[in-house]
Amino acid sequence: MKKYVIRTAAVIAATLIGGQAVVAGPGLLMPDFNAELGRTLFASKGCVVCHSVNGIGGIDAAALDYDPEGGPMDPFDFAAKMWRGAETMIYMQQDELGDQIQLTGPELAAIIAFAHDEEQQALFSMDDIPENIREMLHGSDEEHDESEPDADHDEKPDSDEDHD
Numbered sequence: 595m596k597k598y599v600i601r602t603a604a605v606i607a608a609t610l611i612g613g614q615a616v617v618a619g620p621g622l623l624m625p626d627f628n629a630e631l632g633r634t635l636f637a638s639k640g641c642v643v644c645h646s647v648n649g650i651g652g653i654d655a656a657a658l659d660y661d662p663e664g665g666p667m668d669p670f671d672f673a674a675k676m677w678r679g680a681e682t683m684i685y686m687q688q689d690e691l692g693d694q695i696q697l698t699g700p701e702l703a704a705i706i707a708f709a710h711d712e713e714q715q716a717l718f719s720m721d722d723i724p725e726n727i728r729e730m731l732h733g734s735d736e737e738h739d740e741s742e743p744d745a746d747h748d749e750k751p752d753s754d755e756d757h758d
């Protein structure tokens with residue numbers, strides 16, 4: 595009975611803090627998996643500088659597109675994969691963004707939700723990316739701008755090496 599009261603109080607507190615956090619066990623609170631917020635954070639936190647979604651973003655690391663074959667996923671698997679890649683990722687973040695990306699639990703939950711939400715991924719566009727992050731995208735020379743014509747290699751004036 596006492597436990598029940600404590601849990602109920604925790605749920606009420608979590609709801610007041612924001613979102614739909616739920617109690618997952620004694621002393622454990624699951625944050626709200628807000629994919630729409632995740633769409634914003636994926637861009638503003640800078641994940642998009644190295645990872646793409648919907649064809650938008652860098653190619654330094656694997657695309658984080660929703661995989662329809664993948665089925666539902668334990669969000670902690672996503673975090674575990676980040677942890678596995680942490681050394682390289684943090685090194686690159688310091689190099690490209692100037693610092694390690696900091697995330698709270700609810701922010702990470704939102705980004706994970708976005709990585710598994712087909713609808714929110716389909717909505718992802720350049721408009722979601724703040725100016726300062728966009729500049730980094732262009733700075734890291736992997737974003738090909740379609741308005742930029744390919745250097746044309748039709749005429750090669752240097753083909754006169756056959757004189758002997």
Ligand code: HEC
Nearest residue numbers: 639640641643644655675676679682683686687690695705
């Ligand atoms: C500066 C580049 C960079 C940024 C920014 C970055 N990552 Fe990464 N990320 C990487 C690299 C590189 C790897 C692969 C590391 C390895 O394999 O050793 C990686 C790996 C991952 C993986 C594991 C992929 C897998 O299948 O194993 C996940 C998940 C991930 N990143 C999520 C994120 C999220 C979420 C953000 C934003 C909060 C982020 N990354 C920001 C470069 C980056």
